[in-house]
Amino acid sequence: MRSTSAPTPQAVPIVFVVEDDVSVRESLQLLSRCASWQAETFASAREFLSRPRALAPSCLVLDVGLPDLSGLDLQKIVAW
Numbered sequence: 456m457r458s459t460s461a462p463t464p465q466a467v468p469i470v471f472v473v474e475d476d477v478s479v480r481e482s483l484q485l486l487s488r489c490a491s492w493q494a495e496t497f498a499s500a501r502e503f504l505s506r507p508r509a510l511a512p513s514c515l516v517l518d519v520g521l522p523d524l525s526g527l528d529l530q531k532i533v534a535w
Contacts, residue, residue, distance in 0.1 A: 466511035472496045473503045473529065474518040483516060500524035504532070 470487040472494060474480040480496045487494035493511075497503040500521050515533065517526030524532075 467493045469493045469495060469509050469511050469513040471503065471509075471513060471515045473498075473500060473515065473521065473526065475499065475521055476518070479518070500526070500529040503529070 470483075470492050472480055472483045472487070474483065474496070475498055477498070480498065484494040484496050495506070497506070501523050515530070517529060519526040521529070
């Protein structure tokens with residue numbers, strides 16, 4: 456996820472998980488936290504898009520088959 460400012464040197468990496476299946480979402484959140492990464496989860500693409508841009512290193516784990524907007528469409532929006 457691109458940000459408008461450079462990340463701070465002490466910023467904790469964030470793993471964003473966008474997944475509509477609650478059990479998968481919670482499992483990925485737990486796995487991320489076990490690796491000492493901050494995890495933020497979202498049940499839909501629209502929920503994720505309503506979050507302000509991160510000012511920390513981050514990655515995005517997407518479900519391809521989201522109900523509101525596909526993971527591939529979300530990827531295109533974020534990369535734009």
